[in-house]
Amino acid sequence: MTNETLQDEKEYLEEIKEQLTLAIRRVDGSVKQFSDELREKKEYIHEHQSGMDEADMVAAGQSINRMAFTGEAAVTRKRKLLKLGQSPYFGRLDFAAAGQAAAPVYIGIYSFFDEQRRTNLIYDWRAPISSMFYDFELGEAFYTTPSGTVRGTIELRRQYKIRDGRLEFMLDSDVNIHDDVLQRELAKSSDDKLKNIVATIQRDQNAVIRNEEAAVMVIQGVAGSGKTSIALHRIAFLLYRYRETIAASDILIISPNKVFADYISNVLPELGEEHIPELVMEELAADLLENRYRFQTFFEQVSALLEQHDPAFIERIRFKSSFDFLSQLNQYLLHMENSYLRFQDLRVGSTVVPKAIIEQKFRTYHRVPLLGRFALVAQDVRDYVRHAAGRKLSGREKGTIGEALNRMFRFHNVLDIYRDFYRWVGRPELLRLEPGAPLEYADVFALIYLRIRLEGISTYAHVKHLLIDEMQDYTPVQYAVLSRVFTCRKTILGDVSQTVNPYSASSAETIERVFPQADVVRLYRSYRSTLEITAFAQRIVPNPHIIPLERHGPAPALVRCPSPQAELDTIKQLLEAFHGSGNQSLGIICKTLPQAEQVYEVLQGPNVHLLTDESSSFQEGVIITTAHLAKGLEFDEVIVPFASAQNYRTEVDKSMLYVACTRAMHQLTLTYTGELTTFVA
Numbered sequence: 001m002t003n004e005t006l007q008d009e010k011e012y013l014e015e016i017k018e019q020l021t022l023a024i025r026r027v028d029g030s031v032k033q034f035s036d037e038l039r040e041k042k043e044y045i046h047e048h049q050s051g052m053d054e055a056d057m058v059a060a061g062q063s064i065n066r067m068a069f070t071g072e073a074a075v076t077r078k079r080k081l082l083k084l085g086q087s088p089y090f091g092r093l094d095f096a097a098a099g100q101a102a103a104p105v106y107i108g109i110y111s112f113f114d115e116q117r118r119t120n121l122i123y124d125w126r127a128p129i130s131s132m133f134y135d136f137e138l139g140e141a142f143y144t145t146p147s148g149t150v151r152g153t154i155e156l157r158r159q160y161k162i163r164d165g166r167l168e169f170m171l172d173s174d175v176n177i178h179d180d181v182l183q184r185e186l187a188k189s190s191d192d193k194l195k196n197i198v199a200t201i202q203r204d205q206n207a208v209i210r211n212e213e214a215a216v217m218v219i220q221g222v223a224g225s226g227k228t229s230i231a232l233h234r235i236a237f238l239l240y241r242y243r244e245t246i247a248a249s250d251i252l253i254i255s256p257n258k259v260f261a262d263y264i265s266n267v268l269p270e271l272g273e274e275h276i277p278e279l280v281m282e283e284l285a286a287d288l289l290e291n292r293y294r295f296q297t298f299f300e301q302v303s304a305l306l307e308q309h310d311p312a313f314i315e316r317i318r319f320k321s322s323f324d325f326l327s328q329l330n331q332y333l334l335h336m337e338n339s340y341l342r343f344q345d346l347r348v349g350s351t352v353v354p355k356a357i358i359e360q361k362f363r364t365y366h367r368v369p370l371l372g373r374f375a376l377v378a379q380d381v382r383d384y385v386r387h388a389a390g391r392k393l394s395g396r397e398k399g400t401i402g403e404a405l406n407r408m409f410r411f412h413n414v415l416d417i418y419r420d421f422y423r424w425v426g427r428p429e430l431l432r433l434e435p436g437a438p439l440e441y442a443d444v445f446a447l448i449y450l451r452i453r454l455e456g457i458s459t460y461a462h463v464k465h466l467l468i469d470e471m472q473d474y475t476p477v478q479y480a481v482l483s484r485v486f487t488c489r490k491t492i493l494g495d496v497s498q499t500v501n502p503y504s505a506s507s508a509e510t511i512e513r514v515f516p517q518a519d520v521v522r523l524y525r526s527y528r529s530t531l532e533i534t535a536f537a538q539r540i541v542p543n544p545h546i547i548p549l550e551r552h553g554p555a556p557a558l559v560r561c562p563s564p565q566a567e568l569d570t571i572k573q574l575l576e577a578f579h580g581s582g583n584q585s586l587g588i589i590c591k592t593l594p595q596a597e598q599v600y601e602v603l604q605g606p607n608v609h610l611l612t613d614e615s616s617s618f619q620e621g622v623i624i625t626t627a628h629l630a631k632g633l634e635f636d637e638v639i640v641p642f643a644s645a646q647n648y649r650t651e652v653d654k655s656m657l658y659v660a661c662t663r664a665m666h667q668l669t670l671t672y673t674g675e676l677t678t679f680v681a
């Protein structure tokens with residue numbers, strides 16, 4: 001067998017690094033050549049400018065662009081080679097295809113092809129053959145290529161940790177130590193953004209990443225099950241698999257806020273892909289409303305819910321978050337078409353256009369959104385009159401026709417129609433529209449939906465894959481909008497237990513009703529937190545299906561303080577202890593923003609950051625924020641202040657507490673005064 005022992009592997013690693021260095025030198029050479037040629041070309045143009053005609057100039061410009069493009073590709077290639085030099089591969093399979101001898105397949109983040117020997121020295125983790133690394137242990141195995149299935153036997157499966165070009169350890173798989181590398185990865189402390197997990201992707205995760213069939217993939221996964229990580233790896237996989245037809249700029253990520261977008265922004269570049277465009281839900285809404293309406297944000301809605309218990313406000317949200325609401329909107333649209341159009345004969349000069357003709361014209365355009373039909377019918381009616389009267393129409397007559405047609409319909413403004421909908425369902429109190437005040441968040445997408453149905457909308461046709469994270473926070477109407485605006489394939493992920501607004505949460509089942517063609521995957525294994533922390537969080541929101549990874553740490557601490565001042569002092573001491581603990585990230589997660597500000601006031605210092613709904617980037621070190629904004633993030637250590645019965649008592653509070661506690665990887669502390677919240681008692 002090749003490279004059997006540790007010593008062999010070390011030597012082989014040196015050999016590969018040598019090859020990589022040579023390849024880098026070659027790229028450097030060609031980059032230099034391109035830039036020399038580019039300079040010469042520019043000089044030539046400069047000198048001969050006067051003698052060149054337009055066609056010459058265009059041709060010269062094109063050839064410069066081509067050179068620059070090839071030059072850029074060389075620079076990208078060099079960046080990848082440098083990265084491979086740090087850690088060329090993380091896995092190896094010795095695979096014997098049926099009837100052939102076993103050959104080693106080294107697997108890394110990118111492929112590395114030896115031009116001279118015309119062999120692949122390193123396989124990209126996304127290559128078909130690499131899938132066996134995630135799917136099989138030793139023994140019989142197979143992988144699927146576009147031209148068919150290849151069967152054979154895996155004779156060796158080895159994992160490596162190579163950092164800064166040094167082999168730190170290697171491990172051969174047998175049945176028992178399979179989780180060892182994963183355990184080491186998870187036990188590490190983290191001060192940074194989300195990372196790639198290529199070396200330890202698990203089998204069920206791999207199936208989601210490599211799924212090519214699903215038009216809509218819905219991933220419901222418990223806290224810390226790797227949903228976000230998997231979704232990003234799936235994007236990297238699709239970019240690789242369909243590299244001829246999909247580019248990074250063809251993908252769109254809809255994320256809950258800017259901080260989250262920044263938190264996940266590293267993963268794809270780490271995997272060698274370009275940055276993917278992202279949009280926050282509110283930005284999409286503003287765009288779809290053409291910035292014509294001011295509206296409350298989701299964060300403001302949740303903050304309002306946390307600040308006071310207003311049953312009427314809750315009722316409005318609840319109603320507009322139901323699947324029924326969407327059905328009723330659809331019924332109303334039908335009703336409107338059937339009963340609100342009052343056709344009449346139309347007289348222009350001596351010509352009468354019978355109402356039957358007008359009605360028939362409207363019917364012809366039944367595929368055009370209702371409000372868009374008027375202009376089309378007006379044109380047809382003008383043609384009709386011109387034909388019948390045998391003369392041209394005056395400007396006034398044309399205007400009269402348009403107005404007369406408009407009068408046949410009660411409304412021409414979507415907001416008026418939206419208001420009428422509530423009268424029609426007999427619940428006018430469910431719409432709060434104060435003049436000048438912003439729209440409530442719960443109305444935003446309903447209004448957009450009506451606009452789409454009534455006025456039509458230009459879709460984001462350039463998007464070829466849409467990724468939606470935190471799916472539980474979006475309502476059926478929101479999904480109905482998304483499905484009309486984005487006709488491409490979609491990956492939708494979230495966890496119904498981690499809602500920040502229990503009155504408007506969507507489960508995988510709800511989403512399935514909007515996307516009946518969806519493939520739904522459920523993930524129950526949880527990787528983030530120690531067993532102790534996961535068990536503790538289960539007291540808040542039990543989920544009998546969750547399978548925590550066997551990893552231990554200190555039990556979560558509940559610290560009762562004699563007074564509010566003593567509580568702030570305790571948090572200060574905990575912060576000091578954190579500095580000496582070896583942990584690198586600490587999240588202090590409060591229920592509301594004013595509470596977070598209060599804690600920040602006391603703890604302010606270097607490397608302590610307050611994250612608010614206005615923040616645009618993730619910060620390393622100590623973060624003080626709210627549960628809503630911490631959603632999706634994780635920290636080595638988490639402190640949850642003010643965990644009293646008084647502060648955490650409603651359904652919304654409970655959701656917040658669950659989200660806050662599940663952010664902790666290794667250590668969790670709750671502080672409180674008075675009575676402890678009953679959610680954990």
Ligand SMILES: Nc1ncnc2c1ncn2[C@@H]1O[C@H](COP(=O)(O)OP(=O)(O)OP(=O)(O)O)[C@@H](O)[C@H]1O
Pocket residue numbers: 182185186195197200201202205221222223224225226227228229230494495498527528631632633634662
């Ligand atoms: N196969 C894996 N190998 C190594 N680490 C993993 C793996 N799967 C998940 N993780 C780690 O588990 C943690 C949680 O992952 P991630 O944030 O993607 O989960 P999530 O399901 O989106 O979480 P949540 O819904 O609670 O925000 C991350 O630190 C991630 O790196």
